[in-house]
Amino acid sequence: MSRERIVRFALRSYPQEIRASKGTEMLGTLLDSSGQSNAAFARELVDLARRGLSARATSTAQVGARRLIADGLCWGGIALIAELLCVRVANYITFGQSSAEPGGWVWEIALLAAGLVLALVGYDRIAGICALSFLAVVIGASRQAFDGGSLLLPDLIVGVVCFAPMLIAPRRRTHDMRQLAWLFAIAALGAAFYWPRPIDGLVALYILPLSVALPFALALLPTDPRLAIAWSLVAAFVGMGALAQAVQQGRLTLALPLTVIALTAAPFALAITVTRTRSLTRRDSA
Amino acid sequence: MAVEFRTPSYFALAALIDGPLHGYGIVRRAGELSGGTVRLSTGTLYALLERAIKEGLVVAGEPYVQGGRERRDYTLTPDGRGALQAESMRLSEAARTVSTRLRATSRAAVA
Numbered sequence: 001m002s003r004e005r006i007v008r009f010a011l012r013s014y015p016q017e018i019r020a021s022k023g024t025e026m027l028g029t030l031l032d033s034s035g036q037s038n039a040a041f042a043r044e045l046v047d048l049a050r051r052g053l054s055a056r057a058t059s060t061a062q063v064g065a066r067r068l069i070a071d072g073l074c075w076g077g078i079a080l081i082a083e084l085l086c087v088r089v090a091n092y093i094t095f096g097q098s099s100a101e102p103g104g105w106v107w108e109i110a111l112l113a114a115g116l117v118l119a120l121v122g123y124d125r126i127a128g129i130c131a132l133s134f135l136a137v138v139i140g141a142s143r144q145a146f147d148g149g150s151l152l153l154p155d156l157i158v159g160v161v162c163f164a165p166m167l168i169a170p171r172r173r174t175h176d177m178r179q180l181a182w183l184f185a186i187a188a189l190g191a192a193f194y195w196p197r198p199i200d201g202l203v204a205l206y207i208l209p210l211s212v213a214l215p216f217a218l219a220l221l222p223t224d225p226r227l228a229i230a231w232s233l234v235a236a237f238v239g240m241g242a243l244a245q246a247v248q249q250g251r252l253t254l255a256l257p258l259t260v261i262a263l264t265a266a267p268f269a270l271a272i273t274v275t276r277t278r279s280l281t282r283r284d285s286a
Numbered sequence: 287m288a289v290e291f292r293t294p295s296y297f298a299l300a301a302l303i304d305g306p307l308h309g310y311g312i313v314r315r316a317g318e319l320s321g322g323t324v325r326l327s328t329g330t331l332y333a334l335l336e337r338a339i340k341e342g343l344v345v346a347g348e349p350y351v352q353g354g355r356e357r358r359d360y361t362l363t364p365d366g367r368g369a370l371q372a373e374s375m376r377l378s379e380a381a382r383t384v385s386t387r388l389r390a391t392s393r394a395a396v397a
Binding site for chain 2: 025027028032049050
């Protein structure tokens with residue numbers, strides 16, 4: 001890989017607007033400054049990436065802690081809709097058709113599918129209405145099974161906490177049909193949940209995405225905490241489900257520490273967001 | 287205007303006293319002026335230029351191509367010159383105070 005390509009890659013640490021206005025100029029300056037020395041080039045590159053991340057963090061913080069938290073909640077809402085849809089579709093194929101009220105399943109799936117598609121394209125408000133309607137349908141049907149376990153009030157609270165911001169404080173983004181490509185990844189997860197047995201799919205549906213997203217969310221936390229907020233909410237939701245199952249099976253001692261960790265992730269991510277945003281905003285205006 | 291500069295910012299702005307320079311020009315000139323003690327990296331240079339532009343100490347010119355590289359000249363504004371002058375006076379005042387104290391205490395120690 002040529003030096004120019006490496007620098008262009010490192011420049012990606014900067015926010016888009018800085019990259020567009022100064023990127024090419026910075027590239028030229030860096031290549032001239034480092035000359036033929038590999039050590040100087042490496043030193044320049046590390047500093048460039050560090051400064052780029054710092055600029056990105058400052059630029060992200062400028063939107064304010066409230067907006068960042070609202071965005072994180074919306075992302076969490078989308079992840080939750082995707083997760084609920086996967087489980088609902090798999091459960092419908094396994095049990096729904098033979099159940100007493102297959103029509104109820106279809107309604108729930110339709111609401112979640114519409115919510116997911118709309119949220120991916122960028123219609124957060126309508127997606128939020130679909131997701132909240134789904135919760136209302138579930139409560140209205142008084143169905144005992146919610147996400148494969150008992151209907152827990154805390155589960156419902158996490159759902160409302162994620163879906164309500166989609167309606168009240170939707171993300172400020174342009175509509176983009178290309179985001180529908182995420183449906184392939186979600187469909188793959190749904191298929192993994194269903195096949196070969198639903199219980200094996202739990203690994204694919206919960207543990208795999210959460211463990212892949214966790215390091216990424218932690219790495220992004222200082223510059224953009226939105227993924228960490230979304231991750232922590234899904235973790236809280238999963239933690240609630242795990243706790244419910246553990247209570248049913250009498251294995252509370254094993255599940256309790258994991259649930260506590262899952263539940264403390266959200267306040268931790270929110271606290272980091274607020275303190276980091278404040279400190280960056282103060283530093284920028286100083 | 288009472289602005290305290292860090293050493294890299296001080297020499298980066300000082301590099302523009304003699305006239306407009308592009309990014310790499312500032313890096314070289316700052317190195318010369320500081321006797322090689324300040325080595326501005328590209329990331330640091332553009333971060334401090336961004337800040338100086340925001341504070342009205344420097345203005346950026348239009349981009350142009352020179353030797354296959356995109357360049358842009360940066361010019362010190364009257365406010366920037368004033369801030370630099372105030373900082374150099376502050377530094378020389380501080381240096382004079384410390385030198386006076388050092389001389390006084392060394393005389394006392396010898397006596």
